[in-house]
Amino acid sequence: MTVTMTPTSVVSLPDDPFTLENISNPYPLHEKLREAGPVVWLEKHGCYAVTRYEWVYEILTDFESYCSSGGLGPKDIRKEAEWRPPSILESDPPTHTVMRRGLAGVISPSTMRRLREQFAPFAEELAEEVAGRGEVDGIVDIAERYPLKVFPDAVGLRPDGRENLLPYGSMVFNAFGADNDIRAAAFEEGERVAAWIMDSCERENLTTTGLGADIWKVADEGRIEPQQATLLVRALLSAGVDTTIFGIGNTLYNLARHPEQWEKLKAKPQLAKFAVDEALRLESPFQMFHRTSTVDTEIGGVHIPADSKVLLFMGAANRDPRKWGEDADVFDLDRNASGHVAFGMGLHQCVGQPIARAEIELMLQALIKRVDRIEPTGEATPWIHNVLRGFARMPLRLVPKA
């Protein structure tokens, strides 16, 4: 879409959420956009920006007026093909319904019980290793290593070539943001990486016992088409790695910077899942994506024409003081963070949510057992990414328990 007109009734701003500065620290811009109105026109990108919780929630749950099949990126992929076949994230009912139902039995509470058992030993092993080491990088040594091992194992991915997972995730998510240099860099090796992923999703390249094989069984039962099975395995692989890495990293980031909260957690380790939830609210790994309006509609009294791109800021909604109170920017274990939109909401709410939560919580529990204090030993370096929020480097000192 090109900027052909500025709607008169809407606040129009020149700000660009995809600059290095705004990516490194998105929150001042979030506040500006939130206070400017329920919806703001972003001149530079020719799209509407929605940052208040009420409206982000409204749009996420109104899948009829704001569709997903227009794509999560800035292009309307109903008109202009994207770089890859549309995923479950980029589908509407009834296609979405079929795929979502196919996944329902695959990621179930009993699967989760099994996965927790599979996931636990490596969390213990890794925590033991890093706690003994003292000076670590919270991202490279913990946040990246853990999901990169346990999650592809759970899916049943072959051992070779896993180094492609991060570049692939980077392509998928960066494409949800602006068509800029950051996106271009993510796509440098695009074709080779994408080909490897598609190949890895085929049944013969997956183990017979993982989540991937379970998805193929759904196809055997005739409940989804074989090509949908490939797409669903691909969706797991692309959605389940980067976001979880950032989930762990952002949880550590907050706990390292709030020693009093870490003390609370040590005293009551059963609070770990609430700590994770609060960290997901405050530093939401998946910050932004687009929806496309299907009809003429309105947001907070502002007219939105059909076929408009609407950029949703989950990260801003999760810090909206209208919803979370004046201390919305504060990391507080005692807060009830339920209802945050870090995993989305409604029809497309993240289906891998229990897996992500389990991974982050298990890693945290393993650390609580062994670590007395977590201290930052330097600034954390933001990961430069169009729509994901996290860190590339996070120097920490882990003081082991006596």
Add this chain to the structure above:
Amino acid sequence: MQTIPDTAALAAEAGSTGRFGHELEEVVVERLEEVAEGVRRLTLRTLDGSEFARWEPGAHIDLVLPDHVRQYSLCSPLADRSRLQVSVLHTRDSRGGSRYVHQGLAEGDVIRINGPRNNFPFVDSRKYLFIAGGIGITPILPMIEAAEAAGREWRLAYGGRSRASMAFADELVERYGDRILLFPEDEVGRIDLEGLLALPRAKMLVYACGPEPLLRVIEDYCMGWPPGVLHTERFVAASLDAGASSEPFEVELTQTGTTVTVTPDQTVLEAVEAQGVRVLSSCRGGICGTCETRVVSGEVEHRDAILSEDEKQFGDSMMVCVSRAAAGCPKLVLDL
């Protein structure tokens, strides 16, 4: 599933007030009318002509009949509190409730009722789809009235064996026109659930009441809908008995060491949170699995879209945002 406490036991258990804190109340049967083939409508008034308590769409009352207590949904106009109406289907295999209403009851009789109370609360939404199978139309009538009064967009799909068996069908069509979709089975076949439900709709709640097989199919379709849209009330063939617990129950929390009462209009999650106990939740509609809680003992009526049939049977965990104690189970012990 279906328990039929006898009147004496009920009265003894309840003392002078009903089991649910409501008075057992004597009322007079003012009118008995055949409103469709095999369907009898009872109009009840208080003995002294005073008004009945306020009730909301979806509410039901217990009729305390000789040897039986039966629950029937209220289907009278909401605004008219001078009377209550219920409609009762006469079923062959009736264990007594409906037979008594159809054969033993006469106008002018005094009977006792308990309630009204509500296990099928009507939640505000922008749009509604109502689905009724047979006598399942009864709780839907006040809902339609409320949706209409609030200016909401709504439609009703109403199925039955034949037109003559479908209570209130004609007057609904007369009043609301093409918003009423009738499916008399002998003319047009069963309700077109595929057409109605295959494509999920946003901001629309589905309220369904009817026989178990119908509700199962509806549940199945609604798995593809957003969390929390489907609200059902089940009844067994004999009468409009709510299959789930329509009574308050207790939840004992082993970690916290407290016991919490869950009222019919509350979820376990809400009741527990109100006591300051923390439970992780996200969708609060039984679809994401975040609030899964281990069940130490007690029987659960599962209402989520996550657990498989086997997992439900096994019964060692539940989604506290939607699931409840099963009928006849006064207490759940949870690992909270």
